[in-house]
Amino acid sequence: MSLTEACEGLRWGAVGQKLEQSLAILNGVLGDHLARTGNGLATALSFVHEGAALAMESPAFARAVPSPRPKLAVLVHGLMCTERVWKMPDGSDYGSLLERDLAVTPLYVRYNSGRAIAENGAALSDLLEALADVYPVAIDEIIPIGFSMGGLVIRSACNAAKKRGHTWLSRVTRAIYIGTPHLGSPLERAGRFLVRTLRNVPDPYTRLIADIGDLRSLGLRNLGDGHLWHDDGPASAVPLSDRRHPVPLLPEMSHYLIAGALATEPRLAFWFGDALVPLSSATAGACAEVASVALPPDHVKIFHAFAHMRLARDPAVYAQIRGWCEARS
Amino acid sequence: MSRFAKWRGAAALVRDAVEHGSRSVQRIQIESARRPFAILELIPGVAEPTRVVHGVHDASVTAVHEIIRGVNVVVGKAVDFALREAEKMKDD
Numbered sequence: 001m002s003l004t005e006a007c008e009g010l011r012w013g014a015v016g017q018k019l020e021q022s023l024a025i026l027n028g029v030l031g032d033h034l035a036r037t038g039n040g041l042a043t044a045l046s047f048v049h050e051g052a053a054l055a056m057e058s059p060a061f062a063r064a065v066p067s068p069r070p071k072l073a074v075l076v077h078g079l080m081c082t083e084r085v086w087k088m089p090d091g092s093d094y095g096s097l098l099e100r101d102l103a104v105t106p107l108y109v110r111y112n113s114g115r116a117i118a119e120n121g122a123a124l125s126d127l128l129e130a131l132a133d134v135y136p137v138a139i140d141e142i143i144p145i146g147f148s149m150g151g152l153v154i155r156s157a158c159n160a161a162k163k164r165g166h167t168w169l170s171r172v173t174r175a176i177y178i179g180t181p182h183l184g185s186p187l188e189r190a191g192r193f194l195v196r197t198l199r200n201v202p203d204p205y206t207r208l209i210a211d212i213g214d215l216r217s218l219g220l221r222n223l224g225d226g227h228l229w230h231d232d233g234p235a236s237a238v239p240l241s242d243r244r245h246p247v248p249l250l251p252e253m254s255h256y257l258i259a260g261a262l263a264t265e266p267r268l269a270f271w272f273g274d275a276l277v278p279l280s281s282a283t284a285g286a287c288a289e290v291a292s293v294a295l296p297p298d299h300v301k302i303f304h305a306f307a308h309m310r311l312a313r314d315p316a317v318y319a320q321i322r323g324w325c326e327a328r329s
Numbered sequence: 330m331s332r333f334a335k336w337r338g339a340a341a342l343v344r345d346a347v348e349h350g351s352r353s354v355q356r357i358q359i360e361s362a363r364r365p366f367a368i369l370e371l372i373p374g375v376a377e378p379t380r381v382v383h384g385v386h387d388a389s390v391t392a393v394h395e396i397i398r399g400v401n402v403v404v405g406k407a408v409d410f411a412l413r414e415a416e417k418m419k420d421d
Contacts (some may be wrong), residue, residue: 040335040402041335211353
């Protein structure tokens with residue numbers, strides 16, 4: 001048996017979903033290193049169709065999107081995920097349901113979640129700018145829907161588009177963020193503190209543990225403070241709605257925020273949120289200080305007894321998304 | 330990205346891990362030994378031979394890890410070459 005046959009024998013495709021999930025986790029943890037060293041395991045940001053990257057060519061799009069609609073939903077997954085994070089037990093997802101109910105064509109993005117959020121945002125902006133050339137029909141509206149880190153990538157992409165004068169931004173009238181840590185993730189900040197503490201212990205073994213902790217990717221580190229742009233400073237006290245914020249919620253579009261809260265007791269819900277993202281971060285401060293965000297109250301929805309991952313695939317969340325997509329922006 | 334590129338990526342990742350791991354273990358071995366050697370080096374009569382042993386210890390640890398990293402580079406390049414050739418054969 002030749003080496004080629006041996007490689008074929010391992011049936012890369014058949015290993016399928018578990019392998020893709022493993023690669024997504026690997027990219028989330030070490031993705032910046034993989035991208036920097038040109039490693040073949042690094043995921044390139046692209047639209048995906050049936051698990052494979054979609055070539056940005058008209059014939060490929062015509063095959064992948066047989067019934068293209070002028071209204072698009074662009075779904076962006078979170079840290080260490082793939083587009084499969086959206087799949088509900090019955091095989092549907094928010095994209096396919098929006099297509100069925102509102103004639104919105106879903107496009108799923110896959111990306112290396114370990115790269116800096118700013119890099120992914122810029123790449124997403126470029127991808128969306130190129131979309132108009134290959135999409136089979138004229139695009140009327142693009143609805144970005146981001147889960148967890150995906151929401152930060154969308155915000156970064158919108159701001160990159162604004163800075164670069166990309167035309168796709170004019171087709172975005174609303175953006176939906178699901179469980180997105182707009183104000184950062186305290187878990188990452190706790191990890192950072194732990195690593196710093198371990199590094200200060202004068203013991204080689206403890207420093208080794210700190211070294212391993214420091215291997216975590218730029219994407220993960222960015223998540224700690226919600227850093228979205230290269231010149232984005234440390235966690236800013238400036239409200240997201242404020243133009244002085246390095247990456248504000250753009251006033252040109254409507255922003256809709258979904259948050260989960262595991263606990264029913266308000267104080268616990270506020271601090272622990274959906275177990276990964278606190279309510280204050282997922283609602284960009286809305287539940288603490290509504291005036292600081294300047295979002296209409298009906299643009300923020302909190303789902304109680306919801307853990308983080310459930311937000312990406314639940315019929316009740318879909319109903320809310322559908323309602324927002326139906327609303328006039 | 331082709332599956333061969335992924336295989337090459339996996340091989341490169343293992344190579345990086347061995348390189349990084351070897352440097353960390355080398356540092357730990359040298360730092361861990363430094364403390365007892367430092368104590369012995371304070372004792373008159375034992376200090377001088379201890380300094381010699383300490384130097385030999387550090388040199389041998391460094392040499393062992395240099396060899397590990399050298400072999401790692403050679404094996405890594407060989408695997409990379411083999412995968413590139415396999416990819417060419419498949420393309421042909």
